[in-house]
Amino acid sequence: MLLPDLGPLLLTVKLAFISTSVLIVIGTPVAWWLATTRCRIKPFAEAIVALPIVLPPTVMGFYLLILFSPQGALGSFWYELSGQALTFNFFGLVVASVLYSLPFVVQPLQSAFESVGKDLMEAAYTLGAKPLDAFFSVAVPLAKRGYLTAIVLGFSHTLGEFGVVLMIGGNIPGETRLISIAIYDHVESLEYAQAHTLSLILLAFAFVSMLLMYLINQRSKA
Amino acid sequence: MTAANYCSVQLIKDGFELNAEFEIPQKGVLGIFGHSGSGKTTLLRCLAGLEDKASGRIIFNDCEWLNDKKSLSSQQRNIAYVFQDSRLFPHLTVLKNLQYGVKRSASELQYNWDSLLQLLNIENLLERKPETLSGGEKQRVAIARSLLKNPQLLLMDEPMASLDAAHKNEIIPYLETLHETLNIPLVYVSHSLQEVSRFCDRVLVLESGKVIYSDTVSKALSSADSPLLKTQNAVAVFDAVVSELDAEFCLSSLITDNGTVLQVKGLHEAGRKLRLRINAADVSLSKSRVVDSSILNILLAKVVAVVDETDSEVLLQLSVNEDIFLSRISKKSFSLLNLTIDSDIFIQIKGVVLQSLLD
Numbered sequence: 001m002l003l004p005d006l007g008p009l010l011l012t013v014k015l016a017f018i019s020t021s022v023l024i025v026i027g028t029p030v031a032w033w034l035a036t037t038r039c040r041i042k043p044f045a046e047a048i049v050a051l052p053i054v055l056p057p058t059v060m061g062f063y064l065l066i067l068f069s070p071q072g073a074l075g076s077f078w079y080e081l082s083g084q085a086l087t088f089n090f091f092g093l094v095v096a097s098v099l100y101s102l103p104f105v106v107q108p109l110q111s112a113f114e115s116v117g118k119d120l121m122e123a124a125y126t127l128g129a130k131p132l133d134a135f136f137s138v139a140v141p142l143a144k145r146g147y148l149t150a151i152v153l154g155f156s157h158t159l160g161e162f163g164v165v166l167m168i169g170g171n172i173p174g175e176t177r178l179i180s181i182a183i184y185d186h187v188e189s190l191e192y193a194q195a196h197t198l199s200l201i202l203l204a205f206a207f208v209s210m211l212l213m214y215l216i217n218q219r220s221k222a
Numbered sequence: 223m224t225a226a227n228y229c230s231v232q233l234i235k236d237g238f239e240l241n242a243e244f245e246i247p248q249k250g251v252l253g254i255f256g257h258s259g260s261g262k263t264t265l266l267r268c269l270a271g272l273e274d275k276a277s278g279r280i281i282f283n284d285c286e287w288l289n290d291k292k293s294l295s296s297q298q299r300n301i302a303y304v305f306q307d308s309r310l311f312p313h314l315t316v317l318k319n320l321q322y323g324v325k326r327s328a329s330e331l332q333y334n335w336d337s338l339l340q341l342l343n344i345e346n347l348l349e350r351k352p353e354t355l356s357g358g359e360k361q362r363v364a365i366a367r368s369l370l371k372n373p374q375l376l377l378m379d380e381p382m383a384s385l386d387a388a389h390k391n392e393i394i395p396y397l398e399t400l401h402e403t404l405n406i407p408l409v410y411v412s413h414s415l416q417e418v419s420r421f422c423d424r425v426l427v428l429e430s431g432k433v434i435y436s437d438t439v440s441k442a443l444s445s446a447d448s449p450l451l452k453t454q455n456a457v458a459v460f461d462a463v464v465s466e467l468d469a470e471f472c473l474s475s476l477i478t479d480n481g482t483v484l485q486v487k488g489l490h491e492a493g494r495k496l497r498l499r500i501n502a503a504d505v506s507l508s509k510s511r512v513v514d515s516s517i518l519n520i521l522l523a524k525v526v527a528v529v530d531e532t533d534s535e536v537l538l539q540l541s542v543n544e545d546i547f548l549s550r551i552s553k554k555s556f557s558l559l560n561l562t563i564d565s566d567i568f569i570q571i572k573g574v575v576l577q578s579l580l581d
Contacts, residue, residue, distance in 0.1 A: 120312075122305075122309075123303070123311070124322070125295065125296035125297050126296050126301060126302060126371075126377075127302065127322050127326060127367070127368075127371050128326030128328075128371055137322070138313075144313075
């Protein structure tokens with residue numbers, strides 16, 4: 001009974017793992033820039049990064065579908081480059097997830113970098129550290145808890161996405177059929193037992209990850 | 223100007239204008255003195271390369287740090303900076319904090335690691351995290367960390383400002399020893415005249431972002447045109463070398479660069495350089511050499527100037543071999559002694575305070 005559902009579960013974990021890794025790499029410079037810039041466009045940049053928090057996933061999915069489709073701006077460019085569409089495949093899901101979970105990674109990193117402050121960075125510069133060296137030897141270790149929070153939030157948020165995935169990924173087994181879509185399918189076909197199994201897994205995971213995050217934050221206050 | 227170490231910086235920041243020009247000495251301690259808001263810290267930050275909007279020209283050891291075309295970043299300037307608030311890295315142990323600069327230093331370490339740690343008395347703190355240290359300990363670690371970076375120029379921004387009196391007293395002896403042993407120039411920012419008179423060789427007075435006075439500390443404390451001449455509690459300071467010892471009475475004779483000899487209590491190591499401090503109120507005058515006096519230090523001096531006058535007292539400058547002493551006497555005595563400029567007069571010094579007392 002559980003066997004056919006192992007596919008969506010593994011695919012979802014794979015997507016969350018890849019998206020979170022990409023997000024940490026992309027989110028770090030974005031968060032650092034937001035934490036340190038005095039540029040006037042900062043609020044605009046912050047608003048754009050935060051959009052996925054308030055935007056209905058279907059709205060985001062709809063625009064991404066248009067953008068990613070082989071006729072769309074990004075989709076046609078990608079089609080020229082790779083001969084593949086961005087919609088209805090796994091790679092498209094990774095791109096969408098990265099955009100969708102961006103605020104959940106950037107915001108904790110940004111506030112962690114803000115609390116590191118410029119004083120310690122200056123101390124590092126006067127001790128001979130170049131900016132990148134100072135960043136990795138001072139800012140990153142001090143933002144450790146911010147990174148843990150970002151990883152937990154980014155991973156769990158990607159795990160639970162539904163609307164965006166449905167719009168641009170569809171329901172192709174092994175390619176785009178993620179756990180949340182599998183649950184939806186099961187409920188539609190009145191297979192409550194399977195829906196229960198998958199839902200419980202997600203519920204347990206969500207609780208454990210939130211607990212983990214609050215434990216991390218509590219320790220940082222103590 | 224063609225001096226080897228020269229600094230001229232301009233910076234406008236948050237409505238404040240800094241425009242300072244001065245020479246950085248090759249050796250010794252240059253004090254930057256001024257009240258809060260005078261731009262001392264900003265000036266030091268410009269020297270350190272921490273203000274990217276600073277313009278002007280800085281040349282240090284034949285290297286252009288700042289000119290019209292370029293501005294070297296902090297890590298290229300080979301400086302070290304001791305901040306007011308120590309700024310130790312909280313995620314690293316004391317040992318790792320100390321090693322941070324050592325690892326990134328281009329040149330061979332010129333300080334002996336063990337003796338520096340011993341000098342600053344931090345050998346027992348190495349495994350501790352900064353959060354467990356007292357304010358004084360933090361600042362001592364910060365000083366060691368900056369020296370171990372092996373800089374050509376050491377910058378200190380009020381390293382004692384955030385400490386209470388007890389912790390200040392804990393740091394002062396170490397700074398005094400540093401003053402004696404350091405072979406690179408140190409620029410020391412302070413708003414405390416006491417600190418400046420204790421550690422600095424030269425002093426630069428900053429007001430509203432401009433240098434209004436610059437001279438040796440001795441001159442700055444005793445010259446009539448100096449903004450540092452305090453009319454109340456005036457003091458004169460001298461650097462002198464221990465020349466002779468009197469073991470029987472436990473006295474040391476010290477000689478200044480100008481050849482003035484003064485005796486102080488206690489036996490000190492011959493050849494050691496000490497800073498002496500003489501309060502104007504402890505210097506009395508006499509027309510003839512008093513022979514039956516308990517006072518040890520009696521010198522023949524010339525009246526140079528009357529630098530301050532109140533209803534009841536006058537503050538006089540007196541020179542002995544070009545060393546300037548200050549004396550505060552009553553107006554009545556001044557009149558009775560019938561003193562004029564260039565009069566010869568004996569000065570009797572009741573108290574000589576030694577500043578470097580680390581033994």
